Amino acid sequence: MNQFALITGASKGIGRSIAISLAKRKFNLLLVARSAPELNALKLELSSQYNVSVEVFALDLSVHGAAKRVTEWCTDNAFPVSALVNNAGFGVWGKFDSLSIDEQLNMLQLNVTALTELTYHMLPILRQNQQGYVLMFLVRQRIRQCLHWRCMRRLNHMFCRLAGPLGMNLKIHPYQ
Ligand SMILES: NC(=O)c1ccc[n+]([C@@H]2O[C@H](COP(=O)([O-])OP(=O)(O)OC[C@H]3O[C@@H](n4cnc5c(N)ncnc54)[C@H](OP(=O)(O)O)[C@@H]3O)[C@@H](O)[C@H]2O)c1
Numbered sequence: 001m002n003q004f005a006l007i008t009g010a011s012k013g014i015g016r017s018i019a020i021s022l023a024k025r026k027f028n029l030l031l032v033a034r035s036a037p038e039l040n041a042l043k044l045e046l047s048s049q050y051n052v053s054v055e056v057f058a059l060d061l062s063v064h065g066a067a068k069r070v071t072e073w074c075t076d077n078a079f080p081v082s083a084l085v086n087n088a089g090f091g092v093w094g095k096f097d098s099l100s101i102d103e104q105l106n107m108l109q110l111n112v113t114a115l116t117e118l119t120y121h122m123l124p125i126l127r128q129n130q131q132g133y134v135l136m137f138l139v140r141q142r143i144r145q146c147l148h149w150r151c152m153r154r155l156n157h158m159f160c161r162l163a164g165p166l167g168m169n170l171k172i173h174p175y176q
Helices: 013-024 036-050 066-076 101-127 147-163
Strands: 004-008 028-033 054-058 081-086 132-137 170-175
Touching: 004 013, 004 066, 004 101, 013 028, 013 036, 013 081, 028 036, 028 066, 036 054, 066 101, 081 101, 101 132
Parallel strands: 004 028, 004 081, 028 054, 081 132, 132 170
Antiparallel strands: none
16 A cells, blocks of 8 residues: 555554554554654554554644644655544643643644644645545543633534535544
8 A cells, every 4th residue: 555644643642553553554654743762663663563664753743834844744755645643632621710821822732723734734635645534633521611622622513514525535534
């Protein structure tokens, strides 16, 4: 298979598990997270064990312009990406006024802004393939006073509505 899956937050947790799972299905992988040592260790492990091509990009996705840099990395190297796994993120839980505003803004930047920007910029690449997939990681807990939950719910609805106009071959799969 000459198709690539781009996975954000692939250095540990769910993203790492998805990377292993897709390598077993013979997807070539593009792994993004901040921790270069973990990404490189995973690259070595997966490329030798499953005989797939693995490339890594260590960067902080919450920094302005990072999502665009990831897309440029894909276009510059002509990676035929057919699956985008929007997994990088974190949650701070609690009442809005009891949490640090900087931490909440950074969370929104990563979980909402960077995710939206990366999806937007990656769509033309995904559309070049017969089938394109976008996997979204949202939130399940109904903590209504939590800014994170409210924003992610709205994002969920927005992307679900967007899935139709995006075209028949591209489906947005919200994972809650
Ligand atoms: N676990 C749950 O119960 C649960 C429930 C609901 C939703 N989720 C969502 O599912 C996703 C994965 O959860 P998880 O439990 O696997 O989290 P995790 O173990 O903390 O892993 C998060 C991943 O995101 C990367 N990451 C964090 N900040 C980043 C940044 N600024 N730039 C680039 N990469 C960054 C981390 O790598 P580096 O630290 O190397 O950057 C890591 O690879 C998250 O979006 C989370 O909000 C999880």
